[in-house]
Amino acid sequence: MNVAQLRYFVAVAQLEHYSKAAKALYITQPALSNSMNRLEKELGVQLFESIGRNIVLTPQGKDLLVSVSAALKELDRGFEAIRDHGNNQKKTARIGAVASILRGPLSSFLNIYNSDSEYKLTFELSQQETTKESIIRLKNGTFDFAFCGYPVSEPDIGWIPLFYQSAIAVVESSHPLAKHDTISLNDIKDYPQLSYRQPTYMYYAFEDFFKEVGLNPKEAFEDEISALSVMAVNKDCVGITLDTARDVLWDSIKMIPIRELDMPYHCVGMSYRKSTVYSENLRAFIDFITQISNTYHHLEPIERKYYN
Numbered sequence: 001m002n003v004a005q006l007r008y009f010v011a012v013a014q015l016e017h018y019s020k021a022a023k024a025l026y027i028t029q030p031a032l033s034n035s036m037n038r039l040e041k042e043l044g045v046q047l048f049e050s051i052g053r054n055i056v057l058t059p060q061g062k063d064l065l066v067s068v069s070a071a072l073k074e075l076d077r078g079f080e081a082i083r084d085h086g087n088n089q090k091k092t093a094r095i096g097a098v099a100s101i102l103r104g105p106l107s108s109f110l111n112i113y114n115s116d117s118e119y120k121l122t123f124e125l126s127q128q129e130t131t132k133e134s135i136i137r138l139k140n141g142t143f144d145f146a147f148c149g150y151p152v153s154e155p156d157i158g159w160i161p162l163f164y165q166s167a168i169a170v171v172e173s174s175h176p177l178a179k180h181d182t183i184s185l186n187d188i189k190d191y192p193q194l195s196y197r198q199p200t201y202m203y204y205a206f207e208d209f210f211k212e213v214g215l216n217p218k219e220a221f222e223d224e225i226s227a228l229s230v231m232a233v234n235k236d237c238v239g240i241t242l243d244t245a246r247d248v249l250w251d252s253i254k255m256i257p258i259r260e261l262d263m264p265y266h267c268v269g270m271s272y273r274k275s276t277v278y279s280e281n282l283r284a285f286i287d288f289i290t291q292i293s294n295t296y297h298h299l300e301p302i303e304r305k306y307y308n
Contacts, residue, residue, distance in 0.1 A: 001042055003075065006068050008035050009047070011136050013065050016054045017199055024133040054198060073156060076141065077275045091281050093121045096134045097147035099223055100244035101268055102127050105163065106147060109292065119284035129222060131201035138271055144282055146271040149201045152307060158274045160286075160293045164264035164301060167206075169256045170231045170239040177238065178254040185213050185260050192237045193217035194230060202242065205266060208306040213260075215240070228253050242266055267301045269293070 011021040012032065022029040040047050047061035057065060097106055102125065110123050128134040131149035135157060138146040151157040169188060171177050177187060195210070195217035196203040203219065210217060217240060221227040224245040231239045232252050242265065243255065270289050272278075278286065 001039065003072075005035050005039055006072060007140055008032055009039060010065065010068055010072065012036060012048065012055070013057055013061065014136060015132055015199055016056055018055065020130075020133070020199060023129070024136045073275070076139070076273075079141070091121055092124060093282060093285055094124045094126075094142065094144045095147065096126045096128045096137050096143040096145075098129075098131065098134065098149070098268065099127055099225065100165070100242070101147045101163065103247060104244070109289070113285060113288050117284055117288065119281040121281055121285060130199070132199060135271060138273065144272070144278070145285075147268060148271060149205070149266065149268055150304070150308075151271050152204075154271075156274050158272045159269050160272075160289050161267050161269040161298055162289070162293055162296070163268045164299065165266040165268065166243045166263075167240060167258060167261045167265035167302075168243040169258055170227060170241055171237075171254050171256065172231055172235040173252050173254050174235055175238070175254070177256060180256060182257045182259050185215065185258060188238050188240070188258070189214060192234075193240060194220035194227075194234060194237050195240045196220075197222055202266070205303040205307040206240065209302070210240075212306075261302065263302055264299055265302045267303075 008021070008025060008027075011025050012018060015021045015024065018033055018036075019029050022032045025032065036047065043060075043064075045060040046058050047064060048055045049058055106125075114120050126137075126143070128137070128146070128148065131151070134143070134146035134148040135151050135154060137143050138157065139154075147162075150161075151159055169177065169183055175191075177183055177191070180187075193215055195206055197219040198204075200222050220234075220239070221230045221241075224241050224243075225248060227239050227241040228245055228248060228250050231237065232250065240258075243257075246255065270286075272286060
């Protein structure tokens with residue numbers, strides 16, 4: 001048993017999926033599976049069990065997760081202190097970001113920071129598929145910051161809200177609803193529905209909302225760009241997705257506002273580790289993002305009612 005193996009265990013426990021966890025950890029799925037098998041054999045207990053396509057923790061696995069998470073938190077605090085000692089002028093910021101932010105205003109923010117600040121930074125950017133993957137890599141030190149959704153149930157992660165995103169309907173241009181400029185949730189109920197797959201952040205952010213309003217979409221896509229491809233070939237269906245892909249032009253797709261969802265549904269912000277003693281340069285960047293956030297009129301996005 002080693003520290004890397006324990007980090008693997010936490011990632012699998014959080015993502016509930018071997019292939020997703022392997023991708024987040026930058027290792028192969030067979031290597032990850034073998035590592036977890038060795039851990040179970042060494043402990044003499046079963047840590048995971050399969051439910052459909054996902055895996056969940058057994059009672060023994062849940063107990064171990066509590067202990068391992070606490071131990072890794074203390075280790076990371078020590079590692080950060082050693083790492084930052086004598087390196088108070090770190091000038092590279094490693095950033096993970098979900099795709100919609102990389103395509104959106106993030107690059108403008110980074111350019112503005114470097115043009116105005118005396119603490120110049122070189123930014124290393126990495127696209128992340130999900131908020132969960134972003135937070136895992138932030139916690140294990142791969143990233144200094146993560147631009148992603150709200151870090152649910154992560155008390156050690158700070159978060160600065162920035163961008164708000166609405167939920168919309170997406171249909172193929174020949175769909176009966178395509179002739180409308182806006183539609184209602186009742187309009188959607190007349191057609192097969194498609195939305196996000198597990199274990200994406202937005203699957204869970206929408207899950208209880210769909211139940212409350214009587215929608216039952218099938219899991220069909222991971223992000224807004226793949227949603228466009230899915231909807232283009234499912235002409236009788238209605239997709240429910242975030243409104244983040246208008247920069248991608250599809251003549252065969254119509255994006256339609258939903259009247260009951262005229263408030264922002266989702267918020268993306270910048271996450272950071274509360275326990276880390278960041279260098280002076282990185283602290284200056286946190287202050288910059290905080291100042292930007294303070295200029296906005298913040299609302300409580302609809303998702304926080306259902307996923308918090």
